[in-house]
Amino acid sequence: MTIFSVDTYVCNSEKTSVRNKTAQVDKKVIYLPGTDCVIRPEVSLAGYTSYRVGGPAEWYVAPRDITALEASIRYAHSHSLPITVLGAGSNLLVSDCGIPGLVIGTRHLRYSNFNPETGLVTVATGEAIPGLAWEAAELGFQGFEWAVGIPGTVGGAVVMNAGAHNGCIADIFVSAEVLCSDGTLRTFTSQDLGYAYRTSKLQGSNNIITQATFQLQSGADPAVVLATTRQHKEHRLSTQPYDKPSCGSVFRNPKPYSAGWLIEQTGLKGFQIGKAQVAPRHANFIINCGGASACDIFNLIRHIQHNVKEHWSIALEPEVKMIGNFQIA
Numbered sequence: 137m138t139i140f141s142v143d144t145y146v147c148n149s150e151k152t153s154v155r156n157k158t159a160q161v162d163k164k165v166i167y168l169p170g171t172d173c174v175i176r177p178e179v180s181l182a183g184y185t186s187y188r189v190g191g192p193a194e195w196y197v198a199p200r201d202i203t204a205l206e207a208s209i210r211y212a213h214s215h216s217l218p219i220t221v222l223g224a225g226s227n228l229l230v231s232d233c234g235i236p237g238l239v240i241g242t243r244h245l246r247y248s249n250f251n252p253e254t255g256l257v258t259v260a261t262g263e264a265i266p267g268l269a270w271e272a273a274e275l276g277f278q279g280f281e282w283a284v285g286i287p288g289t290v291g292g293a294v295v296m297n298a299g300a301h302n303g304c305i306a307d308i309f310v311s312a313e314v315l316c317s318d319g320t321l322r323t324f325t326s327q328d329l330g331y332a333y334r335t336s337k338l339q340g341s342n343n344i345i346t347q348a349t350f351q352l353q354s355g356a357d358p359a360v361v362l363a364t365t366r367q368h369k370e371h372r373l374s375t376q377p378y379d380k381p382s383c384g385s386v387f388r389n390p391k392p393y394s395a396g397w398l399i400e401q402t403g404l405k406g407f408q409i410g411k412a413q414v415a416p417r418h419a420n421f422i423i424n425c426g427g428a429s430a431c432d433i434f435n436l437i438r439h440i441q442h443n444v445k446e447h448w449s450i451a452l453e454p455e456v457k458m459i460g461n462f463q464i465a
């Protein structure tokens with residue numbers, strides 16, 4: 137399937153001039169023909185990231201089906217707009233200056249199909265991971281209990297090879313349907329993704345995951361699966377600062393050390409820049425204490441890296457994806 141054909145896009149300046157002459161911002165809203173999808177200008181991304189910081193997307197769209205997703209991509213290509221994909225924004229630090237081009241939010245791309253005979257589960261990219269973990273448990277599917285505390289989407293988890301409690305996406309991954317930058321829809325297997333610790337070949341690529349299939353084990357007693365899932369959730373709530381905005385672990389663990397231990401031993405627990413703080417409960421978390429800017433968080437990340445390097449000669453590598461422009465203070 138080729139999707140980047142030329143199409144006609146309706147900028148609704150004429151429509152709004154009829155409907156509401158005073159609504160300045162409405163003038164730029166773009167309706168994608170043949171879809172119920174609109175592209176909006178200057179949409180703040182702070183509400184779409186778990187850090188609750190970040191400037192606006194130059195353009196933002198949240199398609200509800202593949203047709204609308206393809207139309208959004210065609211629009212971006214025909215207007216030479218760079219594309220950024222946004223899942224739940226739970227592993228992103230978006231610059232205060234925002235993001236140029238088109239940001240595509242996947243959160244409305246939702247469906248799931250559990251096959252009790254094979255244990256295969258096929259889910260749309262925008263499905264929330266915690267909801268999926270609970271649903272699997274309630275249906276007696278084992279293999280996803282570890283994921284309950286990860287507040288991302290399926291697409292984000294597949295790209296990041298998200299993991300916890302000794303489990304990770306790579307363990308259960310079968311395949312993903314991917315909309316490639318050349319406009320074709322392809323099926324990628326585990327081998328194609330080159331999975332390793334919290335990484336995959338899809339990171340930094342222009343490919344967009346539309347759905348993924350996981351292999352779970354069906355037929356277990358739901359009460360047992362629910363109990364393990366609940367245990368994992370409770371453990372997270374008691375050891376990590378879920379009450380404040382964050383992106384989870386900021387740095388990858390530089391084996392054999394844990395990043396949190398190194399940061400704590402460097403004396404940085406509780407250290408604060410502006411309203412961004414190294415979480416007192418877990419030193420590999422940076423929390424937004426209320427009113428932090430992306431710049432505060434970025435400067436704290438750099439400060440931690442500098443100090444850990446000084447003390448341990450270890451370069452901490454961020455797990456969080458930073459997008460947009462940042463400048464060191």
Ligand SMILES: Cc1cc2nc3c(=O)[nH]c(=O)nc-3n(C[C@H](O)[C@H](O)[C@H](O)COP(=O)(O)OP(=O)(O)OC[C@H]3O[C@@H](n4cnc5c(N)ncnc54)[C@H](O)[C@@H]3O)c2cc1C
Nearest residue numbers: 223224225226227288289291292293298299344345383384
């Ligand atoms: C409180 C908290 C706890 C966390 N705990 C964990 C944990 O235990 N383990 C863990 O691994 N992570 C954890 N995280 C981090 C985060 O939840 C995961 O990395 C998650 O997988 C990110 O998913 P997302 O949908 O939010 O992706 P985003 O943050 O929106 O995006 C992450 C990257 O994936 C890309 N992307 C997203 N969707 C697609 C798609 N459909 N196609 C192509 N690219 C896409 C984005 O462009 C970006 O590069 C935690 C975060 C928080 C806030």
